[in-house]
Amino acid sequence: IQLDPAEPQRKEGAAARIRTLGGGLGGSTCFEVAVAGEIENIQLPEGSRSAPLVCRYQLVYGPDWALVQGPDSGVSQSACGPLGGGAGGASVGALSALNPFYVPTPPSVVINFPFNAVFKAQNAFGWPRVLVCIYATDWCNRRVIRGYSSVHVPTQPGRHVRWLRLYCPVASSWLSRFMGWLTGNRAEYIDPKTAAHSEGREVVRVRSGGRVKVVLNVLLKDTKPFNYSF
Numbered sequence: 001i002q003l004d005p006a007e008p009q010r011k012e013g014a015a016a017r018i019r020t021l022g023g024g025l026g027g028s029t030c031f032e033v034a035v036a037g038e039i040e041n042i043q044l045p046e047g048s049r050s051a052p053l054v055c056r057y058q059l060v061y062g063p064d065w066a067l068v069q070g071p072d073s074g075v076s077q078s079a080c081g082p083l084g085g086g087a088g089g090a091s092v093g094a095l096s097a098l099n100p101f102y103v104p105t106p107p108s109v110v111i112n113f114p115f116n117a118v119f120k121a122q123n124a125f126g127w128p129r130v131l132v133c134i135y136a137t138d139w140c141n142r143r144v145i146r147g148y149s150s151v152h153v154p155t156q157p158g159r160h161v162r163w164l165r166l167y168c169p170v171a172s173s174w175l176s177r178f179m180g181w182l183t184g185n186r187a188e189y190i191d192p193k194t195a196a197h198s199e200g201r202e203v204v205r206v207r208s209g210g211r212v213k214v215v216l217n218v219l220l221k222d223t224k225p226f227n228y229s230f
Contacts, residue, residue, distance in 0.1 A: 029122065031228065032068070032221040035130075035153050036116040037214060039076065041108035042134060044146065044166075044210035051136040052078040053146065055111050055212070058133070060150070060196040061119060062126010070117035081109040108213075124228065128153045131196045132164060132212050142184035145169075147210055148195035155230040157220050166210040 039055055055076040060065065119128055130153065134146040147166025154160045169187040171177040180186040189195060220230060 023176070029136050030120045031122075031223045031226055033119045033121070033128065033153060034117070034219040034221070035119075035128070035216055037114070037130065037216040039111050039113040039115070039132065040213040040215060041110045041112075042079075042210065043108050044081075044134075051138070052080050053109050053111075054078050054135045054193075055113055056133045056135065057115055057132045057222040058112070058131040058192065058196075059117055059128055059129040060131050060193055062121075063216060065119050065122055065126055065128065066122040068118045068120050070115070072117070074113070074115055076111050076113035079109050079111055081107055119139060122226070129156070129196045130214065130216070132214070133192050133195075134166060134212065138181075138184055140184060144184060144186050145188040147212075148189065148192065149212060151214060151216075154216055155184075155220075157218050157230070160218065162214045162216065165208060165210045166212060167206040167208040170205045170207045172205065203229050 014016065031087055039057060042053055042055065044053075044202070056072040056073065061067070063106065074130075115130075129150050131150045135143050136146045138144050145168050147168045149164035149165055149166050151162050171180055171187045176187070192199065
């Protein structure tokens, strides 16, 4: 998993914004958003859970925001899903026989990856988003993308549970898909932050599949002086 080489420059710019917002103008001129979250589990379609999965998150926010505390990205440990079969498969078959409308829930790959951050800003433009990228290993033990998704940090304080639908880009032709499968260079975004924005995504062919459970605990501070009522 390659990190963005321009990340140190962005962090230096964030530090300068922190000095401008918090030091030069005083703490009362900014409102704060604190989020403590956890990426709990991943649900992928049948046949995609056998390989080890890795989750990478990244916080995406506008130029008027400053990250005061916490890392802006992180990579989880590798995790594998259940092998399947056994008593679980028998119970699902029994429930399906009793209820023809029963839809079994796909098994989850437990991640339990925590993250936290504190933001400071003067306007709501560029409200922070949590970008999630799921990676797996292919038949040659090469890291390949399994899906992207993102969600805004809720504007209401409290505990929030979000299910993020995953999607990943698809090559334009079957030959490109076959060569990507053979060489391990499958279609993916050059900049993963593309999945957190709307510009340029309308021309990308994608395939959906799977979802991620994210729990977010949000705390707001000093929003009333800015006439923000959430």
